[in-house]
Amino acid sequence: MTIPASEVGDLLVALIRNECVNDGSPDSGHEARSVETITEYLGVAGRLFEPHPGRQSALWRVRGTDPDAPSLMLLGHTDVVPANPATWTHPPFSGERSGGWIWGRGAVDMLNVTAAMAAAFKRVLDGTAHPPEGDVIFLAVADEEAAGTLGARWITENHWDDVACDYLLTEVGAPALPTSVGTAIPVTVAEKGPNWRRLKGKGISGHGSQPYGTLNAIVPLAEAITRLAETPMPVDVTDEWRAFVAGWAPESDLAEALLDVDRLDEAIDLITLDDPGFARWIHACTHLTVTPTVLHGGVKSNVVPDSAVASVDIRALPGQDTASILDHLRKAIGPALAEEIEIEAITEAGASSSVASGPLWEAIGGAVGAEARLVPTMIPVATDARFWRSRGTVAYGIGLYDDSVAFGEFLGMFHGADERITEASLGLTADLIADVIGRLWS
Ligand SMILES: [Zn+2]
Structure with a gap:
C-alpha cells in the first residue's frame, strides 16, 4: 500500500501548528487541539481520556476478525517540548514546507510518526486495508514529555483494560546506521531508566555582610x-549494547573496542571527531549518565542562603539499580560532603526492554525488505513504551527515513533547534506501519 506522503505531511503540519507545548506544568500541553485534528482526519470520534482539563488523549479501535488473535497498538504522543524561536531558521510552530522538508517542533519527536500512524490506521478503519485478525488500536496520547503523568502513566494505571495489548509500536525510529555492510535499520527494543535525583544543601541564614561563621x-x-x-x-x-554492535556491524577493530570496557571511552573519542552526535549517543548507551540540570539557591543578595536545591538527570542502563546509583553518587561526592547533602528521588525507574524476535519483529523485518536488516537498539531516553513493557507487552520504536539526514545528526534534532523532516520520510514511515499491520497476522 502506498500512502501519499503529502497526506501525512498535511496532518503533520496541522499537528505542529496546534502548538501542544508541554512545559511540564499541568495547564500546558493543550493536547485536546490535536485530538480534534486527528478526529477530523479519521472522521470518527475516539474514546477520550482527560485527567486534567485540556490534557486529552484519544483511543480508536478496530476489532479483529479473530477475538483470540493478539492485538496491536499504535502509540503516538501529541505533545512537544518548548522551542526558542531565536535559534530556528523557520519559526518552530509554522510547519513551514521548504525544499521537500517540513519544519517545526515535533517534526521528529514524534508528530511525524503520530501522523504516519494515523494515516496507516485510517486505512484499517475505512476498510482499505485487509481486515486485521487481531484488534488494531490507535492511541494519540498526551503528556509524554512530562513522564506520562497526565497521559500514558495515568491511562495505564487507571484504564488498563482499555489499553492492554500484546504488541505496540511507538517512537523512536531513526535513519539507517552508518555501516559498510548493507542497510542497517535501527529498531528500538530497549530504553534506559530515568532516575532523577534532587540534591539539597542546608544552611543557617544570616546577614550577607557578615559571613564569618555562618553556614551557607x-x-x-x-x-x-x-x-x-x-x-x-x-x-x-x-x-543490549552487544546486540546493537552485532547488528550495526562496524569494522572489526572498532567493534572490538566498543565491546571492551577498557577501550570503549577511547573509541567514543575517536568517533566524535567525525560524528559527535553519534558519539554522544554511544556514550549514553554504554554509561550510567549523571547530568546536573537545575540549580536554585538563596533568596536575596544580602541574605546567607539556608537552602539550595539541585536536580540531577540520571539514566540507568539495564542492570544498574537504585543501590548502584546511590553508591556512585556517594563515592563521587565523597563521604564527608555526602553527609551534608540530602539526596531524594524525583523519578525512579529501571531500564525496560522487549525481545528482538517473534511475530512483530518478523513483520517489521518483512516490511523493510530482504536487502535491509533490523538492528535491535537501546535508546538513552525514556518513552511511553515502558508503561506497556512493564506489563508484558512487546514494544518497539520504529520509523523509516530517506538518506537526507544521517543518524547522528538526526539524534541532535530531538528537543533541539531546526527540527525538520522530509515529506518523503513521512511516506516511508506510513507505508512501513501499514505494511507491518498487513503482515503481523499473516
Ligand atoms: Zn517523543
Whole structure:
C-alpha cells in the first residue's frame, strides 16, 4: 500500500501548528487541539481520556476478525517540548514546507510518526486495508514529555483494560546506521531508566555582610555538583549494547573496542571527531549518565542562603539499580560532603526492554525488505513504551527515513533547534506501519 506522503505531511503540519507545548506544568500541553485534528482526519470520534482539563488523549479501535488473535497498538504522543524561536531558521510552530522538508517542533519527536500512524490506521478503519485478525488500536496520547503523568502513566494505571495489548509500536525510529555492510535499520527494543535525583544543601541564614561563621547552603551543594560533573561515569557493556554492535556491524577493530570496557571511552573519542552526535549517543548507551540540570539557591543578595536545591538527570542502563546509583553518587561526592547533602528521588525507574524476535519483529523485518536488516537498539531516553513493557507487552520504536539526514545528526534534532523532516520520510514511515499491520497476522 502506498500512502501519499503529502497526506501525512498535511496532518503533520496541522499537528505542529496546534502548538501542544508541554512545559511540564499541568495547564500546558493543550493536547485536546490535536485530538480534534486527528478526529477530523479519521472522521470518527475516539474514546477520550482527560485527567486534567485540556490534557486529552484519544483511543480508536478496530476489532479483529479473530477475538483470540493478539492485538496491536499504535502509540503516538501529541505533545512537544518548548522551542526558542531565536535559534530556528523557520519559526518552530509554522510547519513551514521548504525544499521537500517540513519544519517545526515535533517534526521528529514524534508528530511525524503520530501522523504516519494515523494515516496507516485510517486505512484499517475505512476498510482499505485487509481486515486485521487481531484488534488494531490507535492511541494519540498526551503528556509524554512530562513522564506520562497526565497521559500514558495515568491511562495505564487507571484504564488498563482499555489499553492492554500484546504488541505496540511507538517512537523512536531513526535513519539507517552508518555501516559498510548493507542497510542497517535501527529498531528500538530497549530504553534506559530515568532516575532523577534532587540534591539539597542546608544552611543557617544570616546577614550577607557578615559571613564569618555562618553556614551557607550554596557552597557544599555547588561543590557536590562539581564533583559529580567531574567524576567519570561508570561504563558497562550490556547484552543490549552487544546486540546493537552485532547488528550495526562496524569494522572489526572498532567493534572490538566498543565491546571492551577498557577501550570503549577511547573509541567514543575517536568517533566524535567525525560524528559527535553519534558519539554522544554511544556514550549514553554504554554509561550510567549523571547530568546536573537545575540549580536554585538563596533568596536575596544580602541574605546567607539556608537552602539550595539541585536536580540531577540520571539514566540507568539495564542492570544498574537504585543501590548502584546511590553508591556512585556517594563515592563521587565523597563521604564527608555526602553527609551534608540530602539526596531524594524525583523519578525512579529501571531500564525496560522487549525481545528482538517473534511475530512483530518478523513483520517489521518483512516490511523493510530482504536487502535491509533490523538492528535491535537501546535508546538513552525514556518513552511511553515502558508503561506497556512493564506489563508484558512487546514494544518497539520504529520509523523509516530517506538518506537526507544521517543518524547522528538526526539524534541532535530531538528537543533541539531546526527540527525538520522530509515529506518523503513521512511516506516511508506510513507505508512501513501499514505494511507491518498487513503482515503481523499473516
Ligand atoms: Zn517523543
